[in-house]
Amino acid sequence: MKVGSESKSVVEELRESRDLSHEGRGELTREEGDNKIHNSGKLLHAYILRTNQFSNTFLVNRLIELYSKCGHTTSARHLFDQMPVRNIYSYHAVLDACCKSNDLDNAYQLFAQMPERNSVTWNLIITALSHNGYENKALENFYLMRLGGFEPTRFTLASVLSACGGASDVECGRECHGVAIKLGLDENFFVGNALLGMYAKCAFVRDAVEVFKDLPEHNEVTFTAMMKGLMETDRVHEAFDMFKLMNRVGISIDSVSLSSVLGVCAKSGFEDFVVDNDNDGNWHNVHGKQIHGLVINLGFERDLQLNNSLLDMYAKHGDMECAEMLFDNMSEVSVVSWNVMIGGFGQKYNKERAMEYMEKMKNQGFEPNEVTYVNILAACVKSGDVETGRQMFDNMSCPSLSSWNALLSGYSQNEHHREAVMLFREMQFRNVQPDRTTFAIVLSSCAGMGLLDGGKQVHAALLKGEVYTDLYVASGLIGLYSKCSKIEMSKHVFDELPQYDVVCWNSMIAGLSLNSLDAEAFIFFKQMLGKGMLPTEFSFATVLRSCSALTSLSLGRQIHDLIVKDGFAIDMYVGSALIDMYCKCGDVDGAWQFFDAMSCKSTVTWNEIIHGYAQNGRGDEAVTLFENMILTGTKPDDITFVAVLAACSHSGLVDSGLKIFNSMQQEHGLEPLVDHYTCIIDSLGRAGRINEVEALIDKIPCKDDPVVWEVLLSSCRIHADVNLARRAANELFRLDPKNSAPYALLASIYSSLGRWDDVKDVRGMMDERQVSKDPGYSWVEHKTRMHTSLGS
Template sequence: MMGGLAQTNQIKEAAELFRLMLRKGIRVDSVSLSSMLGVCAKGERDVGPCHGISTNAQGKQMHTLSVKLGFERDLHLCNSLLDMYAKIGDMDSAEKVFVNLNRHSVVSWNIMIAGYGNRCNSEKAAEYLQRMQSDGYEPDDVTYINMLTACVKSGDVRTGRQIFDCMPCPSLTSWNAILSGYNQNADHREAVELFRKMQFQCQHPDRTTLAVILSSCAELGFLEAGKEVHAASQKFGFYDDVYVASSLINVYSKCGKMELSKHVFSKLPELDVVCWNSMLAGFSINSLGQDALSFFKKMRQLGFFPSEFSFATVVSSCAKLSSLFQGQQFHAQIVKDGFLDDIFVGSSLIEMYCKCGDVNGARCFFDVMPGRNTVTWNEMIHGYAQNGDGHNALCLYNDMISSGEKPDDITYVAVLTACSHSALVDEGLEIFNAMLQKYGVVPKVAHYTCIIDCLSRAGRFNEVEVILDAMPCKDDAVVWEVVLSSCRIHANLSLAKRAAEELYRLDPQNSASYVLLANMYSSLGKWDDAHVVRDLMSHNQVRKDPGYSRNDTQIILENEQ
């Protein structure tokens, strides 16, 4: 009975049954204790403390009882103890049990390797694997899967792949583990290649395999591979699996093929909210905001209850449409449906109000939010930056620091942009210098671009050159375009030449750098130098796309019709 209750996640009932057994004076044997240890192992994850006692405390009570009843040398029971401690994350207690065992089994070693794997400690797991082999125990499939999982969870996919390649006949679980590892570490091309290898070895995928590899195809924007996986899903009988279908919709959406996404969606015999959300996200990604709103309305009409993700996506679509009225309507619906406390829904509302120009409305909502995270703060700071209110952006950034919330790289893009747009040059420079020193955020291209733009707008080119000489990302064209554009405004010819030369090297076919420098020479009356630049442009066969007016566009459309 206890085993059955535990398997059906009726943890509290199983624990109560064990207490009833003790009260009735029924003799407890090792099987009873093993069942109860299994209950303790599941309880922490599924329902938390039972009757006010933590699962760890209950597990220790079972451990004490097993010693009292003389079962400390029962290998099966000791393995259950190991499993219980490993699953609740108490590896120190698991170590003590393992050391005191008079003999081990392959199961004992496997539990320890899995336990350290769940704690993302692949080094300790590898140490146990080496000790296992040194003691003469032969690893089995479970050993390799546990070790592989430990490497993947620790982010050590390279070692995980070495273990995988040593497996004579990897199981489907092993294939899924290594594919997930590549996916989680954004090595999507390797995931796609390994999936192809899996096909050649005649290993049939399951829904997890297909979902993982479709996620990698989506991140790469790899349409052809996505179609191949779609064909494989049909071949292996997953044509009506909503889990796989949601991943297919995601691939086609990210590749800009919304018609194919709609086709996959329309062929499903049964739908769930995840499929609807995938379609909503697809419309949002492809800037089809009005379609997203219509789809959301249809979803509700058919009786599907939106999730937090549904509301966050549709509010984001309102932001892209700059539709304050519709955004406010969704805000009211969010309040009515009880999702106002969700941080991601709240962040979407802040984004919507800011992009619709109602920064005060966004701030009013921000101030009454019950919970905030870095994303929420970033949205509000970015909202002030977008609307040219650098002083409030800076104040909010300082409030964020004071609250104990740690800024990330997106925070700094937002606050540096605000400083640049509001001519807060000294403040921006101070924040830029504090990024790495105080908060450990390594400046990226976007941060260098922001601070260079900030200094350039103020004509402080000496400081710009110091940063240009020191920055690691000298091969980024955007940085030099910002420098060249500012040099033209401030007539800084020497730095403009340097920026143009860098752009010729990085992007020789981009006409913008040639035109900007030639126009700068012309505005300063240096006609000969302007001709030299235009001759260079001709020599390099750089073509400038002609400008055209709205009337020209209308004529083109009429001619096409």
């Protein structure tokens, strides 16, 4: 009877625990509920000990599981260590406890000690490794599992495919895909979603789409994975279309899918998802605001993570006014919320507001973390105040790698490339281990300086680390060698890569184009397509430049067809490259047809078409286009005026050019630059209006720019104006005494007038100043061989 009464007491305690957890669910937190169940577990533990049932392995296993579910891994492990008799389920119970608490060291130790294993064992360890960032270790254990003769389950394959995606190991992913097909699991919900996610993370979107199509049914996980994959490969329009499809077919929209689509909106550029309000001239993020409305309609407006995603979306689009309104009305904020606001103001180059928000953050009891300081540092350097950024960095007791990278990025973005390289060396002296971002930034700075030796040193440092084959870093190396005219080294880096992504292909194509190897660039582009890579906007813009350089209209039209097929014709940069290609290939009417059909025209596209007409000697039409641009309300920029003024100069439209030039300041508030002055000087000079040239020369602020005087000297040569020519030449002698061109031009003007004594004087000046004339040369191509001859 004593045992029975004790048993009743335990049962009553358990029933009380259960009733409390159900009845008080609205008030009892999960932690309080777990503690209540844990206390009940201890009562059971005591009862088992008192009734001498500790040798009952089944009961003790269940007790270990109870401790594990309450989050008391230490108690579970202590109980396991004391067990007199263990079986495989005992190991599974404690292994599961360690894995759930992310105690991977103990988990792996237990795994190694197990006297026997089965599929569940392998699933537990592979899943734990995969979910905690040890993707390669998870894949190693999967191979060992297969070698041991164990057949993977749907859970195994889902975890392994997740690890493949995290490690960007598409080859292993394809192998797992084959195993899934063999086992008939490829259409399983878990495996199918994992397959889709793996291909998406590895940027093989075409494969992800095929998996998506083959799945018998879809859920919010399927659509969210597809959205993320499209977003990460910059296919933001398609990602947003996927969300609209998800909504249309009635898939339940949860907070995760909303966060994902907000990430799509955050990643898109202004041109993709905004309209211009003519009344106040402000940009409005239409799609992002629509999602914001959906968040409210679905009752998620108090969800902190979603609100942070909304803040991030507004901040990424520079709409800090909406971000502030949302922030001020949030029922709950976190350090992440503050960091997004600080980072947003930094993106807007407003370091004062960023610092103001950090002070508010501290005053409201939030402790700034590493991200906060990195964002403040980034705000300083993005505002151009690299010195303040450096001071903040130097005041950090132990700057993290993110801080080093933020300062490096600031130096690089502000074209302080030498300082960036020196900071990288300082990192090495302090034994700070660089990552892929560090290497990419410093390689960019070396490329910006044309510093080949420095780049080679970085390359050598890469060989010692684990990021040598990282695709992001490899792209930086390809770019460095390309910009330093070492295209063979770029090819070597590319050929050595174990796998490729579209960024590496783009870097290689751009490098070939930069080195005037445009035919090879086009061949590489075709090879990229053959490998199943989907071109990006950058791919198309680059290969179109190669078509322009080759003046190959047929190739350009082929690329145009592909652009339309892939849906990139609406992209501003691709559209501009297409217009440029048609114009440089002499098909101005083709350029106009494409331009006229564009639904959204920007300043960039207007500039390109005006420049194209100017290049092809159709100055009147270029001026008409400029006037139409103004009428549409599109704001011209410096480049617009260079294009239209050049058109006026080449077509002899002097008065039109002067009128447009004078409108720069008076009507558009733009200060003329040296390029604008040289266009007008050239235009007046060609027309023989030398007096007006002289009057303009006396007013211009950029008198120390040699281009101005070179243009003037060339104009004097046409009209044999000796006095003005002499003035222009003297200015050029002052600015660059060793340049032979002005001496040659002045001597040519004198010789055309038969003033041989003056020609002799100019040559005497050259001898006195030790200026040597650069030899000219002529070339002729005959049967694929190039023949050249030097001139005197």
